[in-house]
Amino acid sequence: MATATWCYRGDPEEEQPALLVTFSNGQLQRPDAVRFSLYRSSEVANPRKRRRRILVSETERLSYVGNNFGSGAMKCNSLCRYFLGVLNKDTGQMEVYNAEIFNMQPLLSDNVIPDDTRDYQNKSYREKVDLCIEAFGTSKQKRALNSRRMNAVGNDIVSTAVTKAAADVIDAKGVTALIQDVAQDDEQNMSIFLPPCHEDADKPENVYKFEDILSPAEYEALQGPAAAFMNITPEEITKKTEEKSHCSFVLEELKFLPADEKSRDRKARCLWFLDLLIKFSFLKIIKKKHPMGPECPHIISRKLMKNFTSLTYNNGSVQNLISASLKTKIAAYVIALALHIKNFQTDLTVLQNDLKLHESRMMDIARAMRLKVSKAKGMPGLENDQNHKLGTLSLPLPVQKASGSQRKRKKMN
Numbered sequence: 001m002a003t004a005t006w007c008y009r010g011d012p013e014e015e016q017p018a019l020l021v022t023f024s025n026g027q028l029q030r031p032d033a034v035r036f037s038l039y040r041s042s043e044v045a046n047p048r049k050r051r052r053r054i055l056v057s058e059t060e061r062l063s064y065v066g067n068n069f070g071s072g073a074m075k076c077n078s079l080c081r082y083f084l085g086v087l088n089k090d091t092g093q094m095e096v097y098n099a100e101i102f103n104m105q106p107l108l109s110d111n112v113i114p115d116d117t118r119d120y121q122n123k124s125y126r127e128k129v130d131l132c133i134e135a136f137g138t139s140k141q142k143r144a145l146n147s148r149r150m151n152a153v154g155n156d157i158v159s160t161a162v163t164k165a166a167a168d169v170i171d172a173k174g175v176t177a178l179i180q181d182v183a184q185d186d187e188q189n190m191s192i193f194l195p196p197c198h199e200d201a202d203k204p205e206n207v208y209k210f211e212d213i214l215s216p217a218e219y220e221a222l223q224g225p226a227a228a229f230m231n232i233t234p235e236e237i238t239k240k241t242e243e244k245s246h247c248s249f250v251l252e253e254l255k256f257l258p259a260d261e262k263s264r265d266r267k268a269r270c271l272w273f274l275d276l277l278i279k280f281s282f283l284k285i286i287k288k289k290h291p292m293g294p295e296c297p298h299i300i301s302r303k304l305m306k307n308f309t310s311l312t313y314n315n316g317s318v319q320n321l322i323s324a325s326l327k328t329k330i331a332a333y334v335i336a337l338a339l340h341i342k343n344f345q346t347d348l349t350v351l352q353n354d355l356k357l358h359e360s361r362m363m364d365i366a367r368a369m370r371l372k373v374s375k376a377k378g379m380p381g382l383e384n385d386q387n388h389k390l391g392t393l394s395l396p397l398p399v400q401k402a403s404g405s406q407r408k409r410k411k412m413n
Contacts, residue, residue, distance in 0.1 A: 017097065017099055017100045018084040018098065018099045018100070019038075019055060019099070019100055019101075019102055020082065020084065020099050020101045020102070021055065021057070021101070021103075022104065023064065023104045024103060024104065024106075033059065033060070034057050034058070034059055035057065035058045036055065036056070036057050037056045037057075037058075038054075038055055039053065039055075040053050040054075051068070052067070052069045052136075053067065053068050053069075054066075054067045055067070055102045056107075057104055062106050062107070063106070063107045064104035064105060064107060065104065065105060065107045066102035066104040066105060068100060070136075070137075070138075071142065073103075074101050074102070076101060077100055077101060081098070082098075082099040082100065083096050083099055085097075193325060193326070193328050193329035194329075194332045194369060195208045195212050195333055195336045196212045197369070197370070199370075199397060203395070204339075204344040204394060205340065205344070207370075207393060207395075207397070208336040208340075208369075208393075213333060213336055213340070214270075214273065217299060218300060218303060219269060221297035221298075221299045221300055222269040222272060222273055222297070222300070223269065224297065225272055225296065225297065226265070226268040226272040226273075227268075229257070230257075230265060230268045232257075237254050237255060240254075246275050247274075247275055247279075247354035248350055248353065248354055249338065249347075249350050249351055249354055250275045252350070253267070253271055253341060254271065270337055270340065270341050271341065273300070273337065274334055274337050274338065276292060276296065276304075277330055277333060277334050278330075278334060278354050278355060279292070280292060280304050280308065280322075280330065281308075281322065281327050281330040281331070281355060283322055284321070284322055285314075285320070285322075286305070286309060286320040286321070286322070292304070305320055307329075308322065308326050308330050309322055310323060327355075330355075331361075331362070331365055332365055332368075332369060334351060334355065335348070335351060335365065335366065335371075335391065339391075344392065344394070345390060345391070345392045345393070347376065347390060348363070348371075348388070348389040348390065348391040349387075349388040349389050350388070352389075359389075363389065369391075370393070370397040370398055371392060372391070372392045372393075372394060372398060373389050373390070373391055373392075374389070374392065375387055375388070375389065375390070376388050376389070376390040
């Protein structure tokens with residue numbers, strides 16, 4: 001490795017240091033034949049960039065380039081200071097200059113600054129920015145550039161592999177078999193959000209057991225809040241109907257509470273919990289510890305949060321979220337509870353209106369629960385002009401069928 005010294009004498013106020021250069025690929029045979037050019041940053045107002053320099057040297061065979069910034073800069077310049085002494089032999093005095101070392105690397109191109117810019121002009125804006133980052137960017141910018149290029153290559157490889165794998169699967173199984181697999185997956189996904197179904201039950205009440213909807217402890221906790229329904233008067237029902245303080249299903253069933261005290265108490269508790277489920281389904285993000293108010297028993301509030309919400313992280317805090325799939329789960333439990341209240345035959349359209357669901361969605365849930373759906377006239381005072389759908393749970397359970405959207409997809413194919 002050879003070292004040559006070259007001093008740039010510019011404006012004295014600029015305090016430009018002397019430049020010491022080293023050539024990385026050999027020794028200089030004729031140091032006096034090397035021509036140097038110094039380029040400095042035009043951003044003089046930026047304290048970090050105004051001292052950036054690019055030094056170019058030309059010989060008869062090669063051109064060399066070095067700089068004092070970026071990955072090509074010599075780290076010794078930042079660890080210590082260098083000085084250059086010039087001795088005047090006549091006076092015996094020496095002048096001392098600040099010095100900076102440049103490591104000159106061979107530039108394997110015809111010219112340092114290309115004359116033909118046609119290729120450059122044809123590049124996109126992103127490619128031009130990348131070229132600038134390669135030449136003048138910080139170390140962080142260069143690492144980000146390399147990472148982005150590696151990711152782009154990785155994405156292309158993954159996309160090609162996925163496309164090939166999909167084509168292989170289609171060739172192996174065929175389109176019809178794949179559609180059937182998707183339909184089975186949809187049915188399995190739906191079953192996750194349904195109450196436990198006992199297909200081997202001997203009676204309708206054992207298909208969706210009451211204990212799977214309300215445990216004995218939860219049922220006992222409903223005695224206090226449901227007491228208001230136990231002794232409700234027709235005048236109070238009329239007032240609640242005008243105020244719309246409860247859902248239509250509950251308001252209608254309150255008119256037909258049994259005279260027997262035990263049956264009346266059971267129905268009152270079920271109606272209070274069903275009304276609570278429907279109100280809970282309208283929430284989206286739950287921030288309060290007791291979202292249904294202080295009158296809701298703690299064990300019931302905990303059941304709602306555990307079974308019908310999912311945890312999500314938002315704005316630095318953990319929140320409970322009711323997603324569309326969890327709203328489907330609430331609707332399924334509402335239907336199951338309504339079946340127990342109505343002797344396993346209930347008006348699905350009334351529940352659909354209370355839950356504010358689309359009819360197709362409600363029918364999908366009912367069919368997934370193995371209900372027989374038939375047409376019926378609406379209940380008195382509840383949109384009699386509308387054709388209501390009646391859901392019946394009876395044995396043997398009907399064979400589960402694909403939803404309407406799946407049948408339409410098969411018909412199209």
